[in-house]
Amino acid sequence: MSNPFLHTSALPYQLPPFEQITPEDFLPAFKSGFEEHLMEIDAITANSDAPDFENTIAAMERAGQTLARTANVFFTFTAADATEQIQAIQQEAGPQLAEHEDSIYLNKALFQRVSGVSTDGLDAESARLVSEYRRSFIRAGARLDDEGQAKMRKLNARLSVLGTEYAQKLLKDTNESALLVTDAADLDGLSDDDVAAAAAAAAEAGQEGYLLSLVLPTSQPALASLTNRETRRRLLEASLNRGFRNNGENTLGLAAEMAALRAERAELLGFANHAEFATDNQTAPSLEAIHAMLGKLAAPAVRNAQAEAELLREAAARDGVEDLQAWDWSYYSEQVRREKFSVDRAALRPYFELERVLKDGIFYAANRLYGVTFTERTDLAGYHPDVRVWEVTNEDGSGLGLFLGDYYTRDTKAGGAWMNSLVHQSSLLGTASVVINNLNIAKPAAGEPTLLSFDEVVTAFHEFGHALHGLFSDVTYPQFSGTAVPRDFVEYPSQVNEMWMLWPEVVANFAKHYATGEPLPQDAVDRIEAASTWGEGFGTTEYLGATLLDLAWHELATGETVQDPEAFEAEALERAGVALALVPPRYRSGYFKHIFAGGYAAAYYAYIWSEVLDADTVEWFRENGGLTRENGDRFRRELLSRGNSIDPLQAFRNFRGRDAAIEPLLHRRGLA
Numbered sequence: 001m002s003n004p005f006l007h008t009s010a011l012p013y014q015l016p017p018f019e020q021i022t023p024e025d026f027l028p029a030f031k032s033g034f035e036e037h038l039m040e041i042d043a044i045t046a047n048s049d050a051p052d053f054e055n056t057i058a059a060m061e062r063a064g065q066t067l068a069r070t071a072n073v074f075f076t077f078t079a080a081d082a083t084e085q086i087q088a089i090q091q092e093a094g095p096q097l098a099e100h101e102d103s104i105y106l107n108k109a110l111f112q113r114v115s116g117v118s119t120d121g122l123d124a125e126s127a128r129l130v131s132e133y134r135r136s137f138i139r140a141g142a143r144l145d146d147e148g149q150a151k152m153r154k155l156n157a158r159l160s161v162l163g164t165e166y167a168q169k170l171l172k173d174t175n176e177s178a179l180l181v182t183d184a185a186d187l188d189g190l191s192d193d194d195v196a197a198a199a200a201a202a203a204e205a206g207q208e209g210y211l212l213s214l215v216l217p218t219s220q221p222a223l224a225s226l227t228n229r230e231t232r233r234r235l236l237e238a239s240l241n242r243g244f245r246n247n248g249e250n251t252l253g254l255a256a257e258m259a260a261l262r263a264e265r266a267e268l269l270g271f272a273n274h275a276e277f278a279t280d281n282q283t284a285p286s287l288e289a290i291h292a293m294l295g296k297l298a299a300p301a302v303r304n305a306q307a308e309a310e311l312l313r314e315a316a317a318r319d320g321v322e323d324l325q326a327w328d329w330s331y332y333s334e335q336v337r338r339e340k341f342s343v344d345r346a347a348l349r350p351y352f353e354l355e356r357v358l359k360d361g362i363f364y365a366a367n368r369l370y371g372v373t374f375t376e377r378t379d380l381a382g383y384h385p386d387v388r389v390w391e392v393t394n395e396d397g398s399g400l401g402l403f404l405g406d407y408y409t410r411d412t413k414a415g416g417a418w419m420n421s422l423v424h425q426s427s428l429l430g431t432a433s434v435v436i437n438n439l440n441i442a443k444p445a446a447g448e449p450t451l452l453s454f455d456e457v458v459t460a461f462h463e464f465g466h467a468l469h470g471l472f473s474d475v476t477y478p479q480f481s482g483t484a485v486p487r488d489f490v491e492y493p494s495q496v497n498e499m500w501m502l503w504p505e506v507v508a509n510f511a512k513h514y515a516t517g518e519p520l521p522q523d524a525v526d527r528i529e530a531a532s533t534w535g536e537g538f539g540t541t542e543y544l545g546a547t548l549l550d551l552a553w554h555e556l557a558t559g560e561t562v563q564d565p566e567a568f569e570a571e572a573l574e575r576a577g578v579a580l581a582l583v584p585p586r587y588r589s590g591y592f593k594h595i596f597a598g599g600y601a602a603a604y605y606a607y608i609w610s611e612v613l614d615a616d617t618v619e620w621f622r623e624n625g626g627l628t629r630e631n632g633d634r635f636r637r638e639l640l641s642r643g644n645s646i647d648p649l650q651a652f653r654n655f656r657g658r659d660a661a662i663e664p665l666l667h668r669r670g671l672a
């Protein structure tokens, strides 16, 4: 049998032929992919004609397809189904990929040709592609001398090894740090379904009792309902110590080494630190502008968190708890939400059954806005039995792409939730989008429905916003496809999509009791809306904690090594004014996967930066009649279809009619 990666897939939309793919295919496919790509690049540099757009830039866009096919599938596995075999392959393939990338971007002859391409007479997207390529080459080190380039290659290779190691140690330690509870009484407050799921998880791990798996980020869902303080304490501490204190793994040492190497790389490229380098190609005008914004938010956020803490102390005191601790926060926050706002989030779960959330909520909203429909293709296989595949079609029946949903948690899956692409849309290559959403919902015991928490429903809508950004992509070049926008812009469309969850027509359509079919009463939705700023003090503070920690790690100058990462972390939070014992950062350095194994280094600020655009867009939808085809089509045409083919902030202006205003964000988070 030939290697399935060596040919374009014959399946609809070029869905990879997962039934034929085995882990043994990856390393040979990478090898062939590297060779093919290098031959294509050699052909470009060997061309005796003067460089022009077609023979250099477009040729580069067409090159490397075997490698792209292999890598897109491989990184789907490393995130969503990283078996030991996949992890071993990653240790080998990771440095090879880093080296290959360097051999393209540090290729002097190639850079010379790219620099020689004239943009005269090119259409706007093509001209933009030329300048993006130039910038990428320069950022990769194309202008360095031989010694500098050799150093660059070494740094990239080592960083690739460390990133893989961080992710693998974190996954291992997360699984090993799951909290084992032997007495069911200690789980009081959890629903019967949750207790059954914990029992099933223990049985699967060969342990007696109940196992509470850890999820990302810091706060754990069970903390909101566990009545036993000691269980809460143990659960939060297991979460906070993840990566470095629980089982002899040490991700902190890796984090410190990565930060030091990134600083060195930035210096090599002429930047003061990695944060300056990382934000140089973002929509934020400067690192100072980012600090200015975060600085403005920190004090009011902390003030709001302290005001929230006062109410929590009152509630806790009624239980005889006099020393409110971080592990009590979620529990009493829910209690206040119930008492003060009459919102019981735990009681909502029976109304959030996965199948209905998807079909009658997420897909329904997309249909009302964009006219697209979703048809499950049980004839098409995903990369794991839990993965489901839907074909997405436009209103006129034309095919748009495939959407894969992988909703359940498993030991081989990284924590958190994300979207990624298996095939990128490009009219140059004649490809449509194939995108995936991953969540980490606990699998119910056999025969039981999958009931989601409020936050999980928000997350499902969020990730689907990324999926739409991929699916609606209508660009020429694969480089600009879908979500290939700056990090501090990419969270914008996904955050906008969250708004439809509680939109009256949408929530009425999907939030129905799984057993009785009874709809969630409108007044319950109204109360949720009324309580929407409750907890935002905590939420904003923990978010800022993680963001400022990320920046602290990446504002280190070359030579500033961190000997004691825990002390460094504490100091960074203190200096930023967000060190609250009751509100630990959303991620600690030991399990900050976004920045140490996920491409968000010095970019975690992106969430709140894009939320400015998001909140202002939500205003626009409200002002213009909400859930209508006209509104959806405008958002799709001006924004979701554009990818990075035009300046993203220009796309925003074309959609909104002006630059974004920050007030809607401040209002939403109670910071006005």
Ligand SMILES: [Zn+2]
Pocket: 462, 463, 466, 491, 494
């Ligand atoms: Zn996102």
